[in-house]
Amino acid sequence: MLRPMQVAPSETPALNNYSPEVRQQLFAYVLQLADTSLILGHRLSEWCGHGPILEQDLAMANIALDLLGETRSLFQYAAELEGQGRTEDDLAFLRLATEYRNPLLVEQPNGDFAATIVRQFLFDTFHYHCLVELHKSPDAQLAAIAEKAVKEAAYHLKWSSEWMIRLGDGTAESRQRLDKALATLWRYSGELTTPTATEQALQAAGIIPDYAALRPAMDAHVAHVFGEATVPVPQGVFMMTGGKEGRHSEHLGYILAELQYMQRTYPGLKW
Amino acid sequence: METVEINLEDQFQARIDADISIEPKDWMPDAYRKTLIRQISQHAHSELVGMLPEGNWITRAPSLKRKSILLSKVQDEAGHGLYLYSAAETLGASRDQMLADLHSGKAKYSSIFNYPTLSWADMGCVGWLVDGAAILNQVPLCRTSYGPYARAMVRVCKEESFHQRQGFEIMQTLCEGAPEQKAMAQEALNRWWWPTLMMFGPKDADSPNTAQSMNWRIKRFTNDELRQKFVDMMVPQAEFLGLTVPDPAVKWNEARQAYDFGEVNWEEFWNVVKGNGMCNQDRLGARVKAHEEGAWVREAALAHAKKRAERAETQAA
Amino acid sequence: MTQSEWPLWEVFIRSKQGLDHKHVGSLHAADATMAIQNARDVYTRRLEGVSIWVVESKHVHASNPDDAAAFFDPANDKVYRHPTFYEVPDSIKHM
Numbered sequence: 001m002l003r004p005m006q007v008a009p010s011e012t013p014a015l016n017n018y019s020p021e022v023r024q025q026l027f028a029y030v031l032q033l034a035d036t037s038l039i040l041g042h043r044l045s046e047w048c049g050h051g052p053i054l055e056q057d058l059a060m061a062n063i064a065l066d067l068l069g070e071t072r073s074l075f076q077y078a079a080e081l082e083g084q085g086r087t088e089d090d091l092a093f094l095r096l097a098t099e100y101r102n103p104l105l106v107e108q109p110n111g112d113f114a115a116t117i118v119r120q121f122l123f124d125t126f127h128y129h130c131l132v133e134l135h136k137s138p139d140a141q142l143a144a145i146a147e148k149a150v151k152e153a154a155y156h157l158k159w160s161s162e163w164m165i166r167l168g169d170g171t172a173e174s175r176q177r178l179d180k181a182l183a184t185l186w187r188y189s190g191e192l193t194t195p196t197a198t199e200q201a202l203q204a205a206g207i208i209p210d211y212a213a214l215r216p217a218m219d220a221h222v223a224h225v226f227g228e229a230t231v232p233v234p235q236g237v238f239m240m241t242g243g244k245e246g247r248h249s250e251h252l253g254y255i256l257a258e259l260q261y262m263q264r265t266y267p268g269l270k271w
Numbered sequence: 272m273e274t275v276e277i278n279l280e281d282q283f284q285a286r287i288d289a290d291i292s293i294e295p296k297d298w299m300p301d302a303y304r305k306t307l308i309r310q311i312s313q314h315a316h317s318e319l320v321g322m323l324p325e326g327n328w329i330t331r332a333p334s335l336k337r338k339s340i341l342l343s344k345v346q347d348e349a350g351h352g353l354y355l356y357s358a359a360e361t362l363g364a365s366r367d368q369m370l371a372d373l374h375s376g377k378a379k380y381s382s383i384f385n386y387p388t389l390s391w392a393d394m395g396c397v398g399w400l401v402d403g404a405a406i407l408n409q410v411p412l413c414r415t416s417y418g419p420y421a422r423a424m425v426r427v428c429k430e431e432s433f434h435q436r437q438g439f440e441i442m443q444t445l446c447e448g449a450p451e452q453k454a455m456a457q458e459a460l461n462r463w464w465w466p467t468l469m470m471f472g473p474k475d476a477d478s479p480n481t482a483q484s485m486n487w488r489i490k491r492f493t494n495d496e497l498r499q500k501f502v503d504m505m506v507p508q509a510e511f512l513g514l515t516v517p518d519p520a521v522k523w524n525e526a527r528q529a530y531d532f533g534e535v536n537w538e539e540f541w542n543v544v545k546g547n548g549m550c551n552q553d554r555l556g557a558r559v560k561a562h563e564e565g566a567w568v569r570e571a572a573l574a575h576a577k578k579r580a581e582r583a584e585t586q587a588a
Numbered sequence: 589m590t591q592s593e594w595p596l597w598e599v600f601i602r603s604k605q606g607l608d609h610k611h612v613g614s615l616h617a618a619d620a621t622m623a624i625q626n627a628r629d630v631y632t633r634r635l636e637g638v639s640i641w642v643v644e645s646k647h648v649h650a651s652n653p654d655d656a657a658a659f660f661d662p663a664n665d666k667v668y669r670h671p672t673f674y675e676v677p678d679s680i681k682h683m
Contacts, residue, residue: 038335045329045342049322050557052565053594054353055615055626057322061346062629068339075335089334113568159625166618169578170571177567255330262333262391269449271333271391271441297653343633350630357614360596366616367593423613430634569592572618579619 022205026139027081028198029208031091032101032244034074038092040106040123041067042255044116052113059159063120066152073145080141093263097252104243105188107252114167114177118185121160121225126192128153129218133209142207161225168229175231182234190239193218199244287488292418295361303487304362306480307417309378310489311359312369316380318352319373320554324388325397333391340437341394347430354423361419374559382540383470385548392445392452392459398438399508400460400467404501406431408471411491420489439508446512453513460509461517468532469540471498502530595644597623599631602639609641617642 018026044064051057075088105123110116131153134146167174193211195203202208226233242248262271279298286293293299325345332338356366372378383401388394409431412424445456472478472494484490492500502521509516520533543551594616600609612631617623623642631637651659667673676683 042330045338048329048342048345049326049349050561052561052568053616054319054349054356055617055630056568057349058346058353058633059626059629061342061349062633065339065343065346068335068342072335072339092335093333112564162621162625166572166575167568170575171567173567174571174574258330261331266333266449266451269333269452271337271444294653296650346633350633353615353630354613360614365593426613566592569594569618572622573592573594576619576622 022201022207023081025198025201026142026207027078028101029202030074030078030081030142032198034071034078034091035100035102036106037067037071037074038259039100039102039252039255040119041065041071042259043106043108043110043119046110047116060116063156063159066149066156070145070149070152073148077141077145089263093260097248097256098246100248100252100256101244101246102252103188103191104240104249105185105191107243107249107255108185108188109251111181111184112177114174115181115185117160117163117167118178118181120156121164122185122189123192124153124157124160125218125221126189126214128157129214129221130209130211133214137207137209139207157221161221164225164231165228168226168231178229178231182231186234187237187240190237191241191243194239194241196244284486287416287486290414290416290488292421293416294418302483303489306484306487307420307489308359308362308364308369310484311355311362311420311423312364312372313379313381315352315355315359315369316373316378317384318348318355320380320384320558322348322352323554323557324384324386324550325394327388328391328394331391332394337394337441344398344434344437347434351427351430354426355420358417358419358423362417370562374555374562376546376555379544381470382543382548383466384554385543385551386462386466387549389462390455390459392442392455393463395438395441395445395456396459396463398434398436399442400438400463400505401470402431402434402438403505404467404470406435407497407501407504414488414491416488442512442514446514456512457514460514464517465535465539466543468498468501468535469543471495471501473537473540499529502532506530594618595646597627597642598645598648599623599627600641600643601627601631601637603636604638609639612636614645620644 041064044060044067047060048057048064051060071092072088075091078091079086079088105119108115108119128150131146131150135143135150137143137146164178167178169175193215195211199208199211203210222233243252280300283293283299283303293303322345325341325348329338329342329345332341356369359369360366369378373380383404388397406428409424409428413421413428415421415424442456445452475481475493475495478494481490481493485493506516506521518533520531522531524531542548546552595618596614597617597620598614599612601612602609615623615626615630617626620642623644624640627640627642628637632640663669
């Protein structure tokens with residue numbers, strides 16, 4: 001019933017044609033995407049059983065499951081790119097905190113529902129627009145993964161956008177909570193579109209999208225949603241970065257303590 | 272007036288006896304309605320609270336595959352709770368009121384969820400044993416006399432079948448794995464076996480509502496019948512896994528063509544029902560907290576919907 | 589408390605192209621958009637649907653069971669409405 005996402009095998013000999021350097025960069029990038037979905041999926045799964053209403057409990061679990069599915073495809077591809085015989089679980093569970101490359105945003109705690117929505121909205125806005133372009137990547141495997149994920153991300157973005165509007169233009173309390181969440185989380189949004197050296201190299205090689213080119217569509221969506229929510233778009237906020245290069249907040253360590261618990265306690269066993 | 276009432280009751284019972292399902296707007300005795308609301312909401316509460324012991328392990332699942340399976344299973348339980356609340360709502364109960372009764376302790380849920388989940392093998396035992404017991408209870412309910420309840424149960428049972436299998440698969444993987452995994456499986460079985468037998472409720476002799484419920488076809492087998500069925504089903508499965516059921520009295524009885532088994536510790540059963548299980552307070556506390564902390568979210572969504580509707584009206588005018 | 593309960597919606601799902609929408613159950617949602625999305629998340633997790641209708645439950649008007657005899661029994665004796673009422677000679681094909 002639950003199988004890893006089926007993606008087309010890389011038809012092009014692209015995988016073999018990459019220079020060792022590009023292959024290494026691509027590995028690092030795919031790992032970064034996998035970590036990002038993994039950590040956000042993990043955070044969302046913490047809501048399971050504790051949501052504000054049953055219907056939304058189901059909605060959040062669906063998003064978490066989509067992200068976990070994407071995570072598995074990405075780790076499987078990363079393992080293939082690395083070619084060292086590591087499995088998806090080795091990569092997901094058996095690395096050091098500094099080796100995880102997710103942006104800071106996705107490791108931030110769930111907080112209240114407003115914080116979860118803001119985190120999700122900021123991520124979805126980037127995720128969706130990035131996947132639309134990634135779908136056209138000359139890397140067949142990445143394009144295939146993006147093709148499936150972009151449909152899921154479109155739904156996630158719809159869901160989180162609507163909640164942004166409801167909370168912004170809801171009650172005084174919801175507005176106050178949304179403002180507070182934005183004050184905390186907006187500063188992590190910049191990292192999503194700030195390319196690392198690895199991303200720059202892959203952008204130059206035309207394998208992944210140029211983030212600057214994504215910005216107009218992203219900004220337009222944010223402006224539209226904030227307009228509907230009657231919330232001003234934050235301006236001139238100092239942007240925190242580092243997660244994508246392994247410099248994390250204190251939160252990641254606790255996530256990994258739970259995530260890795262079984263694999264670390266019982267090394268090398270099958271579950 | 273009196274005679275009319277009696278006629279209605281007779282007609283009602285005749286329909287039940289003819290296996291014609293009762294639908295929401297049909298006449299039904301008050302006691303039937305009340306019993307159903309109690310039973311369906313109790314069942315819904317069990318699904319809702321039942322998310323917590325397994326939810327406890329989602330963030331610690333040992334592989335990505337197991338994590339996805341567990342999350343989707345716990346999510347299903349939310350769905351099942353929702354289907355059941357919906358069925359109860361067709362009888363005129365509001366979900367808010369049912370939740371208020373759960374939160375105040377007036378309404379009950381299955382005591383099995385007041386036991387803690389302490390190891391990964393508990394995810395196996397909950398799926399294999401607890402869901403196995405639940406399925407035995409639930410399959411007959413697909414033919415229960417109240418239409419919306421029966422239809423909800425059909426949907427629940429359809430989805431539930433994967434739950435037990437994934438639990439058994441976890442157990443099987445552990446039992447075929449390293450010695451510490453096998454030990455983990457046995458330790459979990461030791462803790463879950465007896466509480467699972469308690470899930471079928473008190474002995475028939477101590478279950479005063481059974482007769483009426485059987486008569487109304489809200490219930491189709493007695494507690495003891497189901498308990499026996501369960502033991503007969505599970506003992507061979509435990510043997511297949513190479514695990515030992517923690518009851519020295521378990522023995523095949525050739526004459527009865529069934530397994531004999533020992534006496535449930537009814538004192539423990541009633542203690543947990545009365546709120547003295549390991550997790551009663553935590554489970555209910557978690558549900559109350561989620562509901563209370565969600566209040567502002569639910570209010571905001573309503574307030575926004577109202578503003579929208581008003582704006583649309585102004586525009587139309 | 590009950591003030592904050594979201595309205596109840598009835599959900600109808602078309603299980604595949606070419607079939608009718610069929611009632612599958614109900615759920616709570618603050619508005620129609622959310623009701624459709626909740627229906628998607630609650631009732632189509634296993635590929636059960638390709639299209640969703642939602643109707644706020646208060647807008648559903650139902651026939652009264654007390655009228656059932658008056659409503660539905662009169663159709664009982666109109667056997668001539670059914671093709672099986674008519675005898676067709678064996679030699680006649682395609683009818």
